[in-house]
Amino acid sequence: MPPSARVIPKRAIIHAGAAQNRPIRYNAAFSGRAPRPSENAVQRSLNRPNAFALSVCKTSVQKHSGFSLPERKPMKPSPRDAAVRRLQAAIGHTFADPALLDRALTHRSFSSRHNERFEFVGDAILNYTVARMLFDAYPQLPEGRLSRLRANLVNQTVLAETAAALNIGDALLLGAGELKSGGFRRPSILADAMEAVFAAVSFDADFAAAEAVVRRLFAERVANIDCGEKEAKDAKTRLQEALQAQRFALPKYRIDKQEGEGSGAWFTVSCDLGELGFVSTAQAAGRRAAEQEAAKTALEWFAAKYPAAGAKHRRR
Numbered sequence: 528m529p530p531s532a533r534v535i536p537k538r539a540i541i542h543a544g545a546a547q548n549r550p551i552r553y554n555a556a557f558s559g560r561a562p563r564p565s566e567n568a569v570q571r572s573l574n575r576p577n578a579f580a581l582s583v584c585k586t587s588v589q590k591h592s593g594f595s596l597p598e599r600k601p602m603k604p605s606p607r608d609a610a611v612r613r614l615q616a617a618i619g620h621t622f623a624d625p626a627l628l629d630r631a632l633t634h635r636s637f638s639s640r641h642n643e644r645f646e647f648v649g650d651a652i653l654n655y656t657v658a659r660m661l662f663d664a665y666p667q668l669p670e671g672r673l674s675r676l677r678a679n680l681v682n683q684t685v686l687a688e689t690a691a692a693l694n695i696g697d698a699l700l701l702g703a704g705e706l707k708s709g710g711f712r713r714p715s716i717l718a719d720a721m722e723a724v725f726a727a728v729s730f731d732a733d734f735a736a737a738e739a740v741v742r743r744l745f746a747e748r749v750a751n752i753d754c755g756e757k758e759a760k761d762a763k764t765r766l767q768e769a770l771q772a773q774r775f776a777l778p779k780y781r782i783d784k785q786e787g788e789g790s791g792a793w794f795t796v797s798c799d800l801g802e803l804g805f806v807s808t809a810q811a812a813g814r815r816a817a818e819q820e821a822a823k824t825a826l827e828w829f830a831a832k833y834p835a836a837g838a839k840h841r842r843r
Contacts (some may be wrong), residue, residue, distance in 0.1 A: 808824075
């Protein structure tokens with residue numbers, strides 16, 4: 528053991544100090560007692576943000592002033608956090624990876640990691656599930672009628688209504704501009720988010736879980752849909768049937784102009800009736816919506832030019 532590390536008896540320390548008429552100072556390492564913290568050490572510990580320092584401070588205030596500090600209450604969840612929890616309860620799926628749901632609810636105006644790729648998968652899940660539900664529920668209907676029924680269920684209007692019923696708008700992540708313009712109520716944004724949620728569920732669990740969510744949300748609509756002869760047909764379907772009845776070629780649709788990207792894109796679409804020499808043009812927030820409007824205009828022209836053929840295909 529080196530000389531500096533040897534233990535010097537306490538009695539020897541006292542004797543040496545007294546012999547030189549100097550004040551005796553004890554070293555805790557020799558005395559075997561814990562050192563008493565200095566005032567500076569206490570102050571440093573109080574300035575340090577840890578649980579021990581906070582408890583010491585609180586005890587000292589209560590002891591010397593008689594004032595009791597209020598207990599710290601847990602932070603309330605933000606309105607969006609509450610909306611996200613309600614959404615999970617409504618669709619019947621709690622996410623193991625909440626980041627997937629956040630991605631599904633993120634609009635392109637908020638982040639480059641938005642939900643548009645999720646929409647692509649969600650649209651396929653929705654179309655298959657609704658088609659299977661109709662196939663099982665109405666075994667007597669032919670393919671054409673089933674397709675029209677599916678078109679009446681799988682569209683922006685129905686998706687937006689479903690999303691609004693789930694209050695998805697309260698959970699959306701939107702940029703400042705979309706928030707100011709009321710993007711959380713815009714049908715196109717709500718419909719896209721609804722499809723993206725279906726995809727997020729499949730990524731978080733599996734396809735069966737996503738199919739179960741779609742079935743839960745669309746069961747009532749499928750059960751109550753009008754599957755009779757007078758079921759609603761969209762303008763494109765009615766125009767096609769009217770042209771086929773007179774043995775004319777089917778219309779051709781083309782995109783003349785597109786402004787913007789994603790769910791905020793604005794389309795100009797033409798409907799060309801070919802040999803009839805008529806072309807209608809329409810604009811809408813979405814390619815499908817623009818095609819429907821162009822088909823509606825073309826159908827009105829066709830019904831006026833061929834009254835006998837167009838009368839049965841006019842909108843009821």
